[in-house]
Amino acid sequence: MTAKELAEKLHEIARAGTLAAARHLAPELQPLVDAYNAGEINLAELRERAADVFAANEARIDFIVKTQRRMAQSLGQLAAQTPGQVARYPAWRLVRGGTRMVPRNDWLRRWVAAGSATGWQGACRDDFVALKSSPIWAALGQGAGGFKDAIGNPFPPFAFGSGMTWERVSRAECDALGLVEEEADNG
Numbered sequence: 001m002t003a004k005e006l007a008e009k010l011h012e013i014a015r016a017g018t019l020a021a022a023r024h025l026a027p028e029l030q031p032l033v034d035a036y037n038a039g040e041i042n043l044a045e046l047r048e049r050a051a052d053v054f055a056a057n058e059a060r061i062d063f064i065v066k067t068q069r070r071m072a073q074s075l076g077q078l079a080a081q082t083p084g085q086v087a088r089y090p091a092w093r094l095v096r097g098g099t100r101m102v103p104r105n106d107w108l109r110r111w112v113a114a115g116s117a118t119g120w121q122g123a124c125r126d127d128f129v130a131l132k133s134s135p136i137w138a139a140l141g142q143g144a145g146g147f148k149d150a151i152g153n154p155f156p157p158f159a160f161g162s163g164m165t166w167e168r169v170s171r172a173e174c175d176a177l178g179l180v181e182e183e184a185d186n187g
Contacts, residue, residue, distance in 0.1 A: 028053045063160075074156045081132075093128055110140060114136045115139075118136050121136070122135070129177055130179075
């Protein structure tokens with residue numbers, strides 16, 4: 001990924017987060033804007049009431065910002081990869097990146113659905129490991145299997161509020177899992 005492509009994707013992520021926050025708050029802000037436009041409230045009152053709306057929705061806005069930040073971090077990981085690093089660490093392992101009060105227990109079902117949808121190309125059936133080039137990452141992000149909380153990313157986060165991320169997997173482990181030979185056969 002070039003610096004320009006990274007900058008464009010980061011801008012797209014920021015814009016999507018801003019739009020998500022605006023869509024979430026629009027139903028509550030619209031009556032205020034209408035009242036201001038009709039001359040029923042002045043600008044100071046509009047600002048005060050809008051601040052109350054934002055304060056009441058702070059948790060939702062924080063959630064959107066955190067999701068956007070995780071997306072940007074994953075893009076940074078992808079952009080920072082050199083061919084040498086990919087050769088030494090050709091795969092990712094899907095792991096929990098943080099604690100959750102109630103962690104989802106559906107990641108095995110998600111993995112199996114994504115693997116089945118992609119014919120397990122470059123992916124392990126017995127472990128959450130797949131080559132960086134495997135289509136399983138895109139399938140996870142697209143919600144293969146009908147998961148409606150998928151974000152659409154071929155990188156973490158794959159689903160809203162999941163806490164799942166990835167870590168690098170060495171060539172030696174990929175070889176032991178049989179992924180390196182598959183990479184050579186497909187490349």
